[in-house]
Amino acid sequence: MNVKCVLAFIFLLVLSTAGGKAALRDQKNITVESGQSVMLPCRAPNNNSSSIIVVEWSRADLGDEYVLSYRDEQFDPDNQHPSFKNRVDLQDRQMNDGDVSLILNNVTTANSGTYECRVFMGETRSWISSSIYLSVSDPPDQKNITAASGQNVNLTCRAPNNNIRDVEWSRADLETKHVLMYRDEQFVPEEQHPSFKNRVDLQDRQMKDGDVSLILNNVTTADSGTYECRVFMKEPNRRKRANVDPDLISIIYLTVLPPAPPGGTTEDGEKKDGVARGHYGELVDFGLLLVVILVVFLVVISKKHKKDPALPPPPDEEAKKEVV
Structure with a gap:
């Protein structure tokens, strides 16, 4: 094997190794409340959707199963984690402009974690990836x-x-x-x-x-x-x-x-420094009623006596004898 063939082989080996590695992007952070739907953004580097061969959305704690997997122009439900079935989809199934963002519906606190988006590009034979930290909180x-x-x-x-x-x-x-x-x-x-x-x-x-x-x-x-x-x-x-x-x-x-007025109030709304209510208050009211009735009675009797004429004095004994 000549030197040129060896160098060409090494160059291709390095290129393929470099191409097989995913280009990492900055991690994003998203916060959402339980019960809401959320979009996890991810975009391939070029606008040719036909060059997208594989799309993988994963989370480290799910093991070998995926949040969503797209291969050979179709979704792969067999390798999807059960907790995400019928709850996730791509924002644009046509993946126009390289958009492979994930829609996650009806999130719960169990969905909190770091999500990784990996895309394999057919043209460059390379992977690109990005990660998103999703925080799901219960409604306040x-x-x-x-x-x-x-x-x-x-x-x-x-x-x-x-x-x-x-x-x-x-x-x-x-x-x-x-x-x-x-x-x-x-x-x-x-x-x-x-x-x-x-x-x-x-x-x-x-x-x-x-x-x-x-x-x-x-x-x-x-x-x-x-x-x-x-x-x-x-x-x-x-x-x-x-x-x-x-x-x-x-x-x-x-x-x-605001503060209560001076003296405060009782539960019945009566002032604390007023006359105490209850049985004692009822007795006082009854006594006052009797006094009023007595006064009215005396006034009526007094007026009646004033209207009656005075009786003549009885005749003395001498007057009686003269009459005889």
């Missing part, structure tokens, strides 16, 4: 809480687990400031609105079982409003902070009632 709880001025209030919020990186408690009318912010294992007072300084705390600073509930002390009517609890979860195998939105875990509408 919405609660309504009513409290009296001066009370301490517990605004509940619980993350899926205690693998928590950041916590944000906010209220829309505070604009850029927060009710409370916890980042990198410490509170951030610079990001806190002045009206909440020294009045709020986490119910459990260790955040066991994902508990990030907020304690709000000595509430006033100015504290009424809608509070939102957001949490950043730590992602495995990622050292840098991802530029993604936090998960909205809980929404709470707090109503704070």
